[in-house]
Amino acid sequence: MSAHADGAHASPKFYVMIGIILAILTAMEIAAFYIPIASHTLEVSILLVLSAIKFVLVVGYFMHLKFDSNIFSLVFVAGLVLAVFMVSALFVLYQVLPGTTPPQFVGL
Amino acid sequence: MADAAAVAHDDHHYTSTGLNNWKLGFWTFIGSECLFFGTLISTYMAYKGASIVGPYPEKVFDIPLTSISTFVLLMSSLAMVLALDGVQKGSKKKALIWLGTVIVMGAIFLGFQYYEFTHFIHEYHLTLQTNVFGSTFYVLTGFHGAHVTIGVIWMITLFIRVLQGKMPPEKALQVEIAGLYWHFVDIVWIVIFVLIYLIP
Numbered sequence: 001m002s003a004h005a006d007g008a009h010a011s012p013k014f015y016v017m018i019g020i021i022l023a024i025l026t027a028m029e030i031a032a033f034y035i036p037i038a039s040h041t042l043e044v045s046i047l048l049v050l051s052a053i054k055f056v057l058v059v060g061y062f063m064h065l066k067f068d069s070n071i072f073s074l075v076f077v078a079g080l081v082l083a084v085f086m087v088s089a090l091f092v093l094y095q096v097l098p099g100t101t102p103p104q105f106v107g108l
Numbered sequence: 109m110a111d112a113a114a115v116a117h118d119d120h121h122y123t124s125t126g127l128n129n130w131k132l133g134f135w136t137f138i139g140s141e142c143l144f145f146g147t148l149i150s151t152y153m154a155y156k157g158a159s160i161v162g163p164y165p166e167k168v169f170d171i172p173l174t175s176i177s178t179f180v181l182l183m184s185s186l187a188m189v190l191a192l193d194g195v196q197k198g199s200k201k202k203a204l205i206w207l208g209t210v211i212v213m214g215a216i217f218l219g220f221q222y223y224e225f226t227h228f229i230h231e232y233h234l235t236l237q238t239n240v241f242g243s244t245f246y247v248l249t250g251f252h253g254a255h256v257t258i259g260v261i262w263m264i265t266l267f268i269r270v271l272q273g274k275m276p277p278e279k280a281l282q283v284e285i286a287g288l289y290w291h292f293v294d295i296v297w298i299v300i301f302v303l304i305y306l307i308p
Contacts, residue, residue, distance in 0.1 A: 043224035051302040072135045079139025083146025094154040
């Protein structure tokens with residue numbers, strides 16, 4: 001694997017290897033969905049960790065963030081962190097905290 | 109894009125950051141898109157289980173079908189990065205094969221989504237107005253599908269330009285930026301697949 005400035009960051013063989021890992025991780029996600037796991041928390045944790053690994057692999061290698069300038073990473077991560085915070089905050093507010101419900105719409 | 113040649117030359121021009129402005133601008137756009145999809149995912153998560161009437165997610169979701177479409181979209185990302193490699197190395201044949209693969213895989217994903225939507229509507233009578241699950245699900249996955257559609261159209265234009273011999277290695281940045289968009293659409297689906305389909 002070689003990294004240089006003109007955008008060609010890795011060999012096709014390396015990309016295929018990442019693709020195979022992504023396929024295996026997806027298969028593991030589907031298996032985690034079908035295999036009965038006693039703890040709901042454990043099942044959710046496994047699924048979240050597997051998807052996070054897939055996310056990092058695609059962003060880091062296919063989108064070349066691992067090889068590119070840190071400024072690109074900063075711009076992307078800024079938006080990502082805000083989005084994750086928003087999703088988490090609303091989920092905790094309406095699904096975890098007792099006595100809170102999102103606004104209801106008549107007929108829905 | 110004002111001038112394709114300008115994009116290629118811009119790669120070598122001085123910028124205050126030392127980085128290519130097109131690429132920096134596109135990463136900024138992707139950062140903003142994170143927030144766009146973040147709002148849609150937040151809405152789905154906030155209203156999860158809040159539907160007063162059915163049908164409910166566990167009844168309508170077809171996990172084996174969605175798993176196949178997820179796999180197809182994931183592998184299209186691999187094809188995209190191989191297409192970029194082809195353009196960067198000046199291999200027209202390789203670029204055409206992999207760009208064509210991306211287009212076909214994107215179209216297959218959209219076909220699966222069309223089938224899923226029509227199946228939900230006709231089989232379960234789940235529309236945008238049926239319940240909050242229908243509203244939040246269709247808006248989220250519909251916007252993602254619209255992004256995939258734009259990506260497929262973008263890939264077709266690149267395919268034509270490669271076919272015409274108008275995509276030399278010096279213009280590979282155009283394919284790289286299109287690739288960033290395609291991979292972003294893929295990572296959004298990675299999140300949707302787990303949060304919406306797999307987590308009960």
